[in-house]
Amino acid sequence: MNFQLKEGMLLGAATAATQIEGGAANNNWYNWYRHGYIKDGSDPSAAVDHYGKWEEDLALMKEMGLQCYRMGLEWSRVEPQDGVFDEKAIARYRREIQAIQDAGIPVLLTLHHFSNPLWLEERGGFAQHDNITYFLRYVRKMVESLGDLVSEYITINEPNVYAFNGYMEGAWPPGRKSFLDMARVMTNMAAAHIEAYGLIRKTRLQMGYPNTRVGVANHLRVFAPKDPQNPLQRFWAERVEELFQGSLTRAMCTGRAVFPIGKHPSIVPGRFCDFHGVNYYTRSTVSGPADGVASNCPVNDLGWEIYPEGITQVCQKLYKLLPRPIYITENGACDNSDYFRARYIAEHLQALCASPLPIERYYHWCFCDNWEWTEGVSARFGLVHVNHETGARTVKRSGEFYRRLIAEGGVSEALYEEYCAVPYDKNGEGRA
Ligand code: BGC
Numbered sequence: 001m002n003f004q005l006k007e008g009m010l011l012g013a014a015t016a017a018t019q020i021e022g023g024a025a026n027n028n029w030y031n032w033y034r035h036g037y038i039k040d041g042s043d044p045s046a047a048v049d050h051y052g053k054w055e056e057d058l059a060l061m062k063e064m065g066l067q068c069y070r071m072g073l074e075w076s077r078v079e080p081q082d083g084v085f086d087e088k089a090i091a092r093y094r095r096e097i098q099a100i101q102d103a104g105i106p107v108l109l110t111l112h113h114f115s116n117p118l119w120l121e122e123r124g125g126f127a128q129h130d131n132i133t134y135f136l137r138y139v140r141k142m143v144e145s146l147g148d149l150v151s152e153y154i155t156i157n158e159p160n161v162y163a164f165n166g167y168m169e170g171a172w173p174p175g176r177k178s179f180l181d182m183a184r185v186m187t188n189m190a191a192a193h194i195e196a197y198g199l200i201r202k203t204r205l206q207m208g209y210p211n212t213r214v215g216v217a218n219h220l221r222v223f224a225p226k227d228p229q230n231p232l233q234r235f236w237a238e239r240v241e242e243l244f245q246g247s248l249t250r251a252m253c254t255g256r257a258v259f260p261i262g263k264h265p266s267i268v269p270g271r272f273c274d275f276h277g278v279n280y281y282t283r284s285t286v287s288g289p290a291d292g293v294a295s296n297c298p299v300n301d302l303g304w305e306i307y308p309e310g311i312t313q314v315c316q317k318l319y320k321l322l323p324r325p326i327y328i329t330e331n332g333a334c335d336n337s338d339y340f341r342a343r344y345i346a347e348h349l350q351a352l353c354a355s356p357l358p359i360e361r362y363y364h365w366c367f368c369d370n371w372e373w374t375e376g377v378s379a380r381f382g383l384v385h386v387n388h389e390t391g392a393r394t395v396k397r398s399g400e401f402y403r404r405l406i407a408e409g410g411v412s413e414a415l416y417e418e419y420c421a422v423p424y425d426k427n428g429e430g431r432a
Pocket of ligand 1: 019158219330365381
């Protein structure tokens with residue numbers, strides 16, 4: 001393998017506040033932990049103490065030569081009670097963002113990433129249409145407070161995953177199992193995004209900043225029929241894709257509401273994203289109304305298929321829906337021993353760089369090992385290793401590879417040989 005990065009493309013890493021910061025115990029996820037739903041029992045209010053160690057983490061970002069950084073805000077920290085904003089917490093985020101930007105690393109800021117303050121969760125979170133006003137109040141306050149520093153925003157991270165896992169599958173808070181609830185949450189989140197899109201741009205404009213970019217971090221998978229010759233399986237692959245991601249993405253980008261997205265006064269035809277955020281991890285194989293993993297394919301340590309070609313397939317569909325610049329807002333793998341991560345990165349980037357689409361950013365998930373929702377700290381996605389006993393950080397071999405790749409502007413044969421020439425299925429593991 002041998003390729004050059006796209007001209008002007010920036011390479012960085014992503015994180016989410018609840019997954020790295022620690023110190024926040026006033027949200028739906030801490031509550032979920034208290035009820036014993038985290039597989040390894042690890043506590044999100046510890047996470048990996050980025051809140052205490054952010055300067056050390058920033059030093060590592062600089063050392064690795066990251067060119068951009070996606071980070072999130074912890075809503076429950078800045079608005080611990082309904083309508084009561086914690087100015088100290090906001091000032092602390094200002095300091096961190098300022099320091100990152102001063103290091104020449106532009107920040108892409110996520111406003112909502114799966115975590116709700118408890119007071120909002122208790123009122124029904126995004127399942128209640130009226131709660132959208134609380135989200136908008138928070139968004140306005142954050143943009144008024146940070147808008148002079150930050151010009152690029154993600155309103156909501158993976159609304160389909162949030163809605164599906166929490167309201168249909170019941171594995172995430174609040175643990176519901178209802179298709180109608182899931183559809184309601186998707187609809188309200190689409191409406192919340194559309195409203196926030198206008199609000200962020202307007203607020204920044206009033207502050208004297210005309211150049212703002214707002215988007216969504218869409219979780220997109222490739223859905224493939226198990227047997228491509230089977231018309232029923234092809235039908236189900238299309239249906240599952242539409243229900244899980246297609247109609248929601250369309251509603252958020254263009255304001256078209258098609259089942260399961262319901263009617264809502266804010267969902268009206270228009271253009272509601274300045275870039276497409278793509279979180280891409282895997283392909284799902286479909287033989288009926290549910291999805292699964294194909295047999296005999298390479299998988300990561302959580303059993304998700306590794307399918308690098310898919311990353312451009314999902315980008316292509318989005319671009320066809322609405323031609324906008326593309327940011328890969330997440331891409332990565334649970335690889336606990338950091339065995340194949342460098343190869344994974346190289347193969348996904350190679351696919352992206354061979355595509356004629358305007359792919360402007362690549363944010364690897366994750367900058368460091370993190371608290372991985374119901375998996376706890378047992379699933380490692382980081383470029384930087386975190387010792388969960390001591391909190392010590394060490395750049396992994398894949399992180400070292402990423403540094404070299406950024407510095408060299410691509411992957412040479414020699415670089416590939418040095419870091420990536422390994423099978424995915426070490427010792428016969430890692431294969432479905
Ligand atoms: C989420 C992240 C998560 C990652 C890996 C994405 O669905 O946005 O929060 O850690 O996948 O599971």
